[in-house]
Amino acid sequence: MEPATDLPLRGFRIISAEQYGAGPYGTMFLAQMGAEVIKIEPPGKPGPDGQRRGGGDTARAVGPHFLRPGESVYFQAFNLNKRSLTLDLGSDAGQEVLHRLVGQSHAVANNMRGDLPARLGLDYAALGTINPAIVCAHLSAYGRDNARAKWPGYDYLMQAEAGYCQLTGEPGGDPQRMGLSMVDFITGTIFCIGLLGALVDAQRSGKGRDVDTDLLSAAVHQTSYPALWYMNNGDETQRTPRSAHPTATPSQMFRAADGWMFVMCQLPKFWDILTTRIGREDLAADPRFATNADRLANRDALTQALDAEFGKRPMAHWQELLGGHVPVAPVYELGAALDNPWLDQIGLRDTIAHPDAPELHVLKSPLKFDGQRPPNRAAPLLGADSEDILADLGYDPDEIARLRAGGIV
Numbered sequence: 001m002e003p004a005t006d007l008p009l010r011g012f013r014i015i016s017a018e019q020y021g022a023g024p025y026g027t028m029f030l031a032q033m034g035a036e037v038i039k040i041e042p043p044g045k046p047g048p049d050g051q052r053r054g055g056g057d058t059a060r061a062v063g064p065h066f067l068r069p070g071e072s073v074y075f076q077a078f079n080l081n082k083r084s085l086t087l088d089l090g091s092d093a094g095q096e097v098l099h100r101l102v103g104q105s106h107a108v109a110n111n112m113r114g115d116l117p118a119r120l121g122l123d124y125a126a127l128g129t130i131n132p133a134i135v136c137a138h139l140s141a142y143g144r145d146n147a148r149a150k151w152p153g154y155d156y157l158m159q160a161e162a163g164y165c166q167l168t169g170e171p172g173g174d175p176q177r178m179g180l181s182m183v184d185f186i187t188g189t190i191f192c193i194g195l196l197g198a199l200v201d202a203q204r205s206g207k208g209r210d211v212d213t214d215l216l217s218a219a220v221h222q223t224s225y226p227a228l229w230y231m232n233n234g235d236e237t238q239r240t241p242r243s244a245h246p247t248a249t250p251s252q253m254f255r256a257a258d259g260w261m262f263v264m265c266q267l268p269k270f271w272d273i274l275t276t277r278i279g280r281e282d283l284a285a286d287p288r289f290a291t292n293a294d295r296l297a298n299r300d301a302l303t304q305a306l307d308a309e310f311g312k313r314p315m316a317h318w319q320e321l322l323g324g325h326v327p328v329a330p331v332y333e334l335g336a337a338l339d340n341p342w343l344d345q346i347g348l349r350d351t352i353a354h355p356d357a358p359e360l361h362v363l364k365s366p367l368k369f370d371g372q373r374p375p376n377r378a379a380p381l382l383g384a385d386s387e388d389i390l391a392d393l394g395y396d397p398d399e400i401a402r403l404r405a406g407g408i409v
Contacts (some may be wrong), residue, residue: 006126007034007374012199014391015040016082016109017089017122019057021155021181022215023111023139024078026188030195031081032365032374038078038101038389041382043409055086056382067356070382076354079379085390086383086409089120093408100393102127107135107204108193114140114149114214122321124210134208137195139187143214153215155181162219171239187218240302242303249295250274253328254333255307256315263306263322268292274326280307347373354378383409 007009012035016027032035044055057075060405065073088094098121110122117123117138124136138144141153156177159165164183165175194211202208220227226237226246237246243262244252246349250271251264265271271292275284283289283305288298295302310318315330322328330341343349354360355378364373386409390400403409 006370007032008369009033009035012036012107013038013105014109014195015105017097017120018109018111020059020111021078021107022184022188023191024029024057024059025185026139026187026190026192026195027109028078028080028082029189029192029365029367033367033369034374036204037082037378038385039082039084040089040098040244041084042085043088043383043407045407051177060382064093067360071356076360076379080352080362080376081305082380083385083389084380084383085386087386088408089122091406091408092387093403093406097395097403097408099130100129101389102130102134104393105131105134107137107199107208109137109139109191110287111139112190113152114138114142114144114146117144124208128208132208133206135195135198135204136208136210137198138212139191139208140212140214142216144212153182155215158183158215158219161216161230163223164219165235169239171241173239183215183219183222186222187189187213187215190218190221191302239295241299244299247292247296248259249292249299250302250306252303252309254303255391256310256318257312258314261315261318262329262331264327266327268387270326274322277321277325280305280309350376352376352378 009030010028014027014030014035014037015035016023017022017040018027019041027037027039039057041056042054044053054071059075059078060070060072062072062074067073067076076143087097089098098273108122108127110117112120112122117136118125121127122136124134124137127134127136140149141157142148159177159182160175162183165177168177168178184321190213194213198209198211229235230238240246240252242252242254244250245264245266248264248266251266253260253262262385263274265274271289272284275281283302287294289295289302319328319330331335338349348366350362350364352361352362360378364374364376367374387400390403390409395403
């Protein structure tokens, strides 16, 4: 599929020295918005048989599902629409290639350990003299300017240190992480926002800069209003039964006849609509449930009453009765969530061609432009674009062959 010509980042070139999840997740948004994202990956080392091993983004080797040896399905989740250039950034020749690229690019992104961007010449101090308008975006575990700069770090550690694990689960149970790596995803999104903000300024001022975010800062920032409740009022949010909202009631999971559902009466009007539509005006008239404060004080009794009512019918009945009137959703397992016909109605599922899978199922971008989701292309094979990129930079075939023979690309 050819790149779309009307996407908002068309004409922008982003170099990204990235691997695994958080950084690639963020730059994938840029690629889906039309930017040319060139993914720099280590070329690996030659083995006794002359074949390169150990190269590429480590995500290419994450199982259990592979399109071919060393090309995982996992990798496709973070790298759609990108190009791949293998390059040894630790070599002088690799730095020469990088500098030529920087001269023709708008931003350089990385999600390396905090001490590495300066060492590998990926910050504005190193690259601003080559291209004064270049934006250098950095995503690390703990930041580049503090005593933890050399520390490796991952999503699960941030969930632990930022308080998520103690907030998740049933009261009295063991600490639990969230089922998905949400700190990676939100940090990648913040990374993308910061890069775009600096890029807008560079386009009007002609001067780039460094822009940083880190996993722990993003994780703590997402504690949001509970953070302010604690910092200003000493009110430390605790776990609630049934994943209930800490203040609004009823806003939690309930048992239908065939499974769980989530009902959210965040506003007083929804409580009134709920009791009317399920034919339980007596609950609205009960003084124990008259106001939100009353319902919160008597949440256990209200849960029992609504469980008894909802347990009379399957989830589909309540979805039909309440959908569009009271905020309600089924509590799906992951398979059911992805098989939901609604995803096809809104065009969130996609099928693309990959060299090893003519019909590879992926998700489309959650963004729309002019009412349309941007098109997807399969993530590139390792080094698939190296020769074309080098040729565009002015390297002739003999020079490219020498770079390959030297293990630079």
